[in-house]
Amino acid sequence: MKITWLMYRKELLEMVRSYKLLWIPVVFILLGVMQPITSFYLPNILAASGDISAELLTQLPVPLPADVMVQSLSQYSTIGILIIAIAGMNIVAGERYSGTAALVLVRSVPSLSFIIAKWMGQLTLLFVSFTLGYGGAWYYTAILMGPVRWGDALIAGALYFLWFAFAQSLLLLLSTIFRGSAAAVISLLIMGALSVTYSLIPSWFSWSPARILNFANATFAGEVNYTAATFVTSVLGCLVCLAASAWLLRRQGIPDQS
Amino acid sequence: MVMLSVTELTKKFGMRTPVNGISFQLEMGSCTALLGPNGAGKTTTLRMLAGLIDPTSGNIAIAGSDDKDTQQQTSIGYLPQHPTFYGWMTGKEFVVYVAGLSGMSGKKAANEADIALERVGLKDAAKRRISGYSGGMKQRLGLAQAIVHHPQLLLLDEPVSALDPLGRREVMDLLSQLRQQTTILFSTHVLHDAEEVCDRMMMLRDGEIVESGSLRELAEKYRQPLLTVQVEAGTGQESNTWLHSLEDRAFIIESSITGNTAVLTVNDVIEARHTILQEAASQRIPLLRFEAGTTSLEDMFMKVVKS
Numbered sequence: 001m002k003i004t005w006l007m008y009r010k011e012l013l014e015m016v017r018s019y020k021l022l023w024i025p026v027v028f029i030l031l032g033v034m035q036p037i038t039s040f041y042l043p044n045i046l047a048a049s050g051d052i053s054a055e056l057l058t059q060l061p062v063p064l065p066a067d068v069m070v071q072s073l074s075q076y077s078t079i080g081i082l083i084i085a086i087a088g089m090n091i092v093a094g095e096r097y098s099g100t101a102a103l104v105l106v107r108s109v110p111s112l113s114f115i116i117a118k119w120m121g122q123l124t125l126l127f128v129s130f131t132l133g134y135g136g137a138w139y140y141t142a143i144l145m146g147p148v149r150w151g152d153a154l155i156a157g158a159l160y161f162l163w164f165a166f167a168q169s170l171l172l173l174l175s176t177i178f179r180g181s182a183a184a185v186i187s188l189l190i191m192g193a194l195s196v197t198y199s200l201i202p203s204w205f206s207w208s209p210a211r212i213l214n215f216a217n218a219t220f221a222g223e224v225n226y227t228a229a230t231f232v233t234s235v236l237g238c239l240v241c242l243a244a245s246a247w248l249l250r251r252q253g254i255p256d257q258s
Numbered sequence: 259m260v261m262l263s264v265t266e267l268t269k270k271f272g273m274r275t276p277v278n279g280i281s282f283q284l285e286m287g288s289c290t291a292l293l294g295p296n297g298a299g300k301t302t303t304l305r306m307l308a309g310l311i312d313p314t315s316g317n318i319a320i321a322g323s324d325d326k327d328t329q330q331q332t333s334i335g336y337l338p339q340h341p342t343f344y345g346w347m348t349g350k351e352f353v354v355y356v357a358g359l360s361g362m363s364g365k366k367a368a369n370e371a372d373i374a375l376e377r378v379g380l381k382d383a384a385k386r387r388i389s390g391y392s393g394g395m396k397q398r399l400g401l402a403q404a405i406v407h408h409p410q411l412l413l414l415d416e417p418v419s420a421l422d423p424l425g426r427r428e429v430m431d432l433l434s435q436l437r438q439q440t441t442i443l444f445s446t447h448v449l450h451d452a453e454e455v456c457d458r459m460m461m462l463r464d465g466e467i468v469e470s471g472s473l474r475e476l477a478e479k480y481r482q483p484l485l486t487v488q489v490e491a492g493t494g495q496e497s498n499t500w501l502h503s504l505e506d507r508a509f510i511i512e513s514s515i516t517g518n519t520a521v522l523t524v525n526d527v528i529e530a531r532h533t534i535l536q537e538a539a540s541q542r543i544p545l546l547r548f549e550a551g552t553t554s555l556e557d558m559f560m561k562v563v564k565s
Contacts, residue, residue, distance in 0.1 A: 003359055003361075006355070006358045006359060010344075010355055018346060099338060099340065099342035100343060100344060102305075102308075102310055102338055103336070103338070103343070103356060103400075104356070104359060105310065106310060106334060106336040107334075107359045107360045107407075108359075108360065108361065109359050251312070
């Protein structure tokens with residue numbers, strides 16, 4: 001426990017010193033804030049481009065706050081996941097192949113502590129980034145489009161965070177197995193496959209963690225039919241990834257030079 | 259008491275077998291050098307002992323226990339051949355961090371880190387980022403992190419290979435101090451380093467132990483009388499013919515002749531000296547140099563490694 005805490009603090013310090021704790025939140029804020037702002041100023045942008053008649057512009061519907069929130073969130077489910085994958089692809093592989101893991105794991109450090117500390121560190125980064133970004137999106141939506149219901153926004157945000165946590169756990173496992181870029185590509189493929197299979201054949205993949213995103217979007221519409229299976233597979237998926245990473249970490253052997 | 263006991267340790271990587279069934283024991287408080295040419299399996303052996311890779315077969319018992327969990331409790335200090343650190347940390351931060359990982363509380367870790375850094379001569383650079391360290395400083399930092407938690411077993415992989423002569427001297431002195439307190443196993447391909455601090459040597463070639471024992475035993479075993487005979491150059495055929503004729507005498511074990519110098523390993527030095535000097539005198543050989551000595555450990559090393 002003490003060791004996990006120590007390693008977690010090291011993870012945070014590393015993020016501060018490598019400016020990860022700065023640039024990822026900034027990207028997330030931009031990502032979140034762009035959506036309400038572009039939606040609001042769309043008529044002005046189109047007018048400036050000059051090709052569109054004035055009547056048409058006045059007929060452009062002003063999007064509902066709930067719609068804008070859903071659109072903002074969908075940015076996170078695509079570009080957000082991509083950033084998570086790129087920022088975290090070397091999370092374990094980097095230490096294994098550079099040799100720093102050798103100096104750490106030769107001590108009486110349980111593999112699980114090592115993995116949990118990494119996971120917690122990444123989740124903290126994600127939490128900070130996503131909270132700021134989503135908060136920004138919410139703020140601008142409320143100012144420009146109208147009020148958003150508190151409960152809906154919070155639930156949708158929490159659901160997205162669960163999806164991110166799942167993505168992060170998967171990435172952690174793949175980063176334990178493969179070198180950096182392979183881990184990013186494979187985790188993106190798996191996440192993509194989960195989303196695509198669910199949207200193509202929802203009835204078959206009702207257990208799919210990708211369904212969380214549908215829950216989140218449906219929250220704003222008001223009607224959600226939660227299924228326990230989705231949550232069970234998501235949470236179990238996280239735990240299995242963590243356990244497998246910890247188990248594989250030592251089994252694979254630790255190279256001590258690059 | 260036996261600190262480390264290794265039986266039939268083998269590691270295979272696909273077709274290659276860098277370590278092939280080695281067995282040895284280390285007494286508590288001993289200092290042993292793992293000697294061998296490049297690619298002999300030294301690093302693989304040390305990494306298995308450190309628990310960083312699993313052996314293909316064989317058994318490692320540390321402090322009498324071959325259970326992995328208990329072994330983790332026994333503190334091991336390990337210095338890889340090319341230690342890498344978190345470049346964004348300062349030297350002090352890194353040593354404090356790993357001391358914490360070895361179970362020291364915050365304050366104790368900081369104190370011990372200061373002591374360790376001072377011992378390796380990094381006190382002045384302790385507050386600088388590791389990314390700005392030179393190769394030698396990284397090697398010293400590696401040593402500091404290996405000793406900060408007072409390990410019972412210290413495994414060092416080529417601790418002085420990357421250092422300049424001054425740093426080498428300092429590290430060797432440090433090792434001499436450390437051997438009072440802990441069991442040391444270090445690998446090197448330089449015999450001289452091994453001779454200096456260690457009391458035992460193990461020679462590895464192609465993953466097998468080809469020779470091992472205490473320094474004195476080995477020196478005894480391989481010490482053989484050595485005669486060097488040099489004749490004057492350009493004095494005609496006779497002296498060279500005579501020099502070559504020496505190779506076939508009964509007392510010769512091994513000989514090598516380069517130009518007008520013959521280096522002869524003999525079994526009976528008295529007989530050999532008598533014969534050679536007498537012949538040289540009677541045949542009027544223009545003798546330039548005649549020297550009697552013994553083979554060194556260096557010769558042994560070359561011989562064991564090449565054979």
